[in-house]
Amino acid sequence: MIENALKGGKGYWTWIVILLAIIGIGALAWVRQFTVGLTTTGLSRDVTWGFYIAQFTFLVGVAASAVMVVLPYYLHNYKEFGKLTVLGEFLAVAACIMCMCFIFVDMGMPIRIPNVFIYASPHSMMFWDTVVLFGYLLLNILISRVTFQAERKGIKYGKWIKPFIILSIPWAISIHTVTAFLYSGLAARPFWLTAVMAPRFLATAFAAGPALLILIILLIRKMGTFDAGKKAIGQLSIIVTYAMAANVFFVLMEIFTAAYSDMPEHLNHFKFLYLGLDGNTTLVPWMWASSILAVISLILLFNPKTRKNFALLGWACVMVFFSIWIDKGMGMVVTGFTPSVLGDVVAYVPTLNELAISLAIYAGGALIVTLLYKVALDTRARMAA
Amino acid sequence: MRDMPKILLGLLIFVLLALFPVIYNAVTADAGTPPDLVIETQNVPGKSDCVIPGEEMRTKHMDMLMEWRNDVVRLDDRYYHDDHGRTFEKSLTNTCLDCHSNKDTFCDRCHTYMEVDPYCWDCHVIPQELEGGTR
Amino acid sequence: MIIDRRKFVRAAGLGVLATAAAPATKLLAEEQLVTDHSGDMPLKQPKPLTAKRWAMVVDTRKATPENVQKAIHACHHEHNVPEFDNSKDEIKWIWSEHFDHAFHEQDLHYIPEHTKHTPTLLLCNHCDNPPCVRVCPTEATWKREEDGLVMMDWHRCIGCRYCMVACPYGSRSFNFRNPREFIDEINPGYPTRMRGVVEKCTFCEERLARGKMPACVEATQDCGMITFGDLEDPNSDVSKLVRKHFSIRRKPGLGTQPEVYYIVPDDPEEHDEPTAHGEEEHS
Numbered sequence A: 001m002i003e004n005a006l007k008g009g010k011g012y013w014t015w016i017v018i019l020l021a022i023i024g025i026g027a028l029a030w031v032r033q034f035t036v037g038l039t040t041t042g043l044s045r046d047v048t049w050g051f052y053i054a055q056f057t058f059l060v061g062v063a064a065s066a067v068m069v070v071l072p073y074y075l076h077n078y079k080e081f082g083k084l085t086v087l088g089e090f091l092a093v094a095a096c097i098m099c100m101c102f103i104f105v106d107m108g109m110p111i112r113i114p115n116v117f118i119y120a121s122p123h124s125m126m127f128w129d130t131v132v133l134f135g136y137l138l139l140n141i142l143i144s145r146v147t148f149q150a151e152r153k154g155i156k157y158g159k160w161i162k163p164f165i166i167l168s169i170p171w172a173i174s175i176h177t178v179t180a181f182l183y184s185g186l187a188a189r190p191f192w193l194t195a196v197m198a199p200r201f202l203a204t205a206f207a208a209g210p211a212l213l214i215l216i217i218l219l220i221r222k223m224g225t226f227d228a229g230k231k232a233i234g235q236l237s238i239i240v241t242y243a244m245a246a247n248v249f250f251v252l253m254e255i256f257t258a259a260y261s262d263m264p265e266h267l268n269h270f271k272f273l274y275l276g277l278d279g280n281t282t283l284v285p286w287m288w289a290s291s292i293l294a295v296i297s298l299i300l301l302f303n304p305k306t307r308k309n310f311a312l313l314g315w316a317c318v319m320v321f322f323s324i325w326i327d328k329g330m331g332m333v334v335t336g337f338t339p340s341v342l343g344d345v346v347a348y349v350p351t352l353n354e355l356a357i358s359l360a361i362y363a364g365g366a367l368i369v370t371l372l373y374k375v376a377l378d379t380r381a382r383m384a385a
Numbered sequence B: 001m002r003d004m005p006k007i008l009l010g011l012l013i014f015v016l017l018a019l020f021p022v023i024y025n026a027v028t029a030d031a032g033t034p035p036d037l038v039i040e041t042q043n044v045p046g047k048s049d050c051v052i053p054g055e056e057m058r059t060k061h062m063d064m065l066m067e068w069r070n071d072v073v074r075l076d077d078r079y080y081h082d083d084h085g086r087t088f089e090k091s092l093t094n095t096c097l098d099c100h101s102n103k104d105t106f107c108d109r110c111h112t113y114m115e116v117d118p119y120c121w122d123c124h125v126i127p128q129e130l131e132g133g134t135r
Numbered sequence C: 001m002i003i004d005r006r007k008f009v010r011a012a013g014l015g016v017l018a019t020a021a022a023p024a025t026k027l028l029a030e031e032q033l034v035t036d037h038s039g040d041m042p043l044k045q046p047k048p049l050t051a052k053r054w055a056m057v058v059d060t061r062k063a064t065p066e067n068v069q070k071a072i073h074a075c076h077h078e079h080n081v082p083e084f085d086n087s088k089d090e091i092k093w094i095w096s097e098h099f100d101h102a103f104h105e106q107d108l109h110y111i112p113e114h115t116k117h118t119p120t121l122l123l124c125n126h127c128d129n130p131p132c133v134r135v136c137p138t139e140a141t142w143k144r145e146e147d148g149l150v151m152m153d154w155h156r157c158i159g160c161r162y163c164m165v166a167c168p169y170g171s172r173s174f175n176f177r178n179p180r181e182f183i184d185e186i187n188p189g190y191p192t193r194m195r196g197v198v199e200k201c202t203f204c205e206e207r208l209a210r211g212k213m214p215a216c217v218e219a220t221q222d223c224g225m226i227t228f229g230d231l232e233d234p235n236s237d238v239s240k241l242v243r244k245h246f247s248i249r250r251k252p253g254l255g256t257q258p259e260v261y262y263i264v265p266d267d268p269e270e271h272d273e274p275t276a277h278g279e280e281e282h283s
Helices: A002-006 A010-036 A051-064 A067-076 A085-106 A125-153 A159-184 A197-223 A230-261 A264-274 A284-302 A304-308 A310-336 A352-384 B004-028 B054-075 B092-099 B107-114 B127-132 C002-018 C023-040 C065-078 C131-135 C162-166 C215-219 C237-244 C276-282
Strands: B079-081 B087-089 C054-059 C094-098 C119-123 C141-143 C150-152 C226-230 C260-263
Touching (some): A002 A352, A010 A352, A051 A085, A051 A125, A051 A352, A067 A085, A067 A159, A067 A197, A067 A230, A125 A352, A197 A230, A197 A310, A230 A264, A230 A284, A264 A310, A284 A310, B054 B092, B087 B092, C054 C119, C065 C094, C131 C141, C131 C162, C226 C237, C237 C260
Antiparallel strands (some): B079 B087
């Protein structure tokens, strides 16, 4: 089964080599960061978290989104997703590993990370986030392995795994809820101090994750390896539609609350995002791009004609993915620090070194997804033959 | 089953490779000369004057330093009372280095020999190194 | 003199060897060793300064640029705080901001110009309810229950910077790079830090343990700009000061209960002699 990962055409190997090269460059960049310090990033005393933590937050969402194929299949017996659950779980595994990598590279003292477990501190949300993320990774490795082995042998998976599958559903919700709690429980940062943070995180997760899954499925379909079926893709696209709609709704609620109450300490952050503050407009074009992508994608998704057209659906999913990526991966974290606790606007732009490391982690995730999907799909193809 | 010889051969090569450092050292059999530790500082009053006997200190100093560090930093427990009723400040730089002011011929020699690289000095300042520059 | 005594002890030691069997002499010798040690090593346990709740009162009426600099320099020199030429890597334990900036959330628009620009010392507030402690995943920062200090353990900090995110006062700094080469003159009595850990003001816990007032307090003793003491003790100077004068704290609405109090600056024209004259008038 695993040997399938070592058999592939020229295209496959080129892809693998490209990913390994990106990982190599990122590794070198990380060695530089490790020896010199986080001064190699764009972070500062005022903007203490940046691109790394933002990617972590975004990817927790991608990881959690596996539940959107697992839940309909296992709880509602929605058969169309039968072949998709394992793909969703593999995506979750890759996303979890990427999350951990982003946390790792963000630490000032990475070798001391075991301290989080040695001196476990239940009063810290970061402790709980580590626990739920690790647990979610283990759950997904276990479940995907057991169910796929059973599928390969043409038998039904052992009954004992069912409780783990059921557990993985609330667990998926918990990883993104706890990640939201990292932010939303801080009196120092009014931008994040909002009860809608966790629901909004979940909405973005259930839009961006399945959108990514649709894109991968459409790609695989084009390559001719595996067809998930029109019905399954259609159902997934409906999930993306409503999750994205919920996300946009939540954003509007946030903006209303800040704007109508007109409290500077809340409103200033939104000004920074959409209008610029104290002459700093770094994020403004990005955020408007995110908004426009969100609107266009929603039009494409809500209209059944365009949604059922796979080419347009693909584009809609790209827009959903990037709209949310900009919002969470660029806007959300940095804006919490702008303006700072002393009311200052301090610029933050990730450095090349920082971006090289981030890109390498994404390449690593792509590599894991590639290998896992290759193994699974080739096995399925051989069984079908 | 017919692959058994190949598998065994592969395993053997792996085990040999993995054990190479151990085997190499066993064959060349040179553990190096133990370092000659010097306590040449004027501050040392007598041989048995360390907070615990030297023999014990050789194996325990790292644990003791960790313990002291924890006591001082986290428990605000700053003084050590030895078996002779003497009192010392629990401090690497103020107590230990007071006698062992020759870090290079005492601490470093042994640490180099044992190939350990304690990171104490990344933060804790050796007063002698500040003054002399070379020491 | 020290050498002489040491010689004496050695002689005494030899004496012990000579009369090896006599337990009484041995006891004596040991006692002398004790004497020796307490003589040439700083073994006198200094009496630590203790309190139930340490607090600081900053009298901004006495804050001049020179006084403020004295406090900052004393602290940063004592604690080996590096000085970088850029604000990105900056580390500060105690620093000065204009009064209207330090209390920016009060939107102090129509106050005397002089007051607006009064240099105001900012530092860790050693909150009663510190958010930084709540979020730390390793208890590398914690609240000392006996006296309320918010402590730091640089051996344990993993550098996640969550405490910096949670602190509403910007009191914490991170070592973005190795600080040593950026320290002008290293104080061997205090460690430096490594790249990758967070640091902040500790209310000079290491000085309190040796019976000394915090460095910033000591450095500005003459002008009495900073008063430090036990707020639980009604007779302490800090208690008296906050009873007598109108003082404010930074962002009290967040419920953190900061333990640094600021006596607000007033119009200098009304108070030519800020200390004596001003106090009488208010009481």
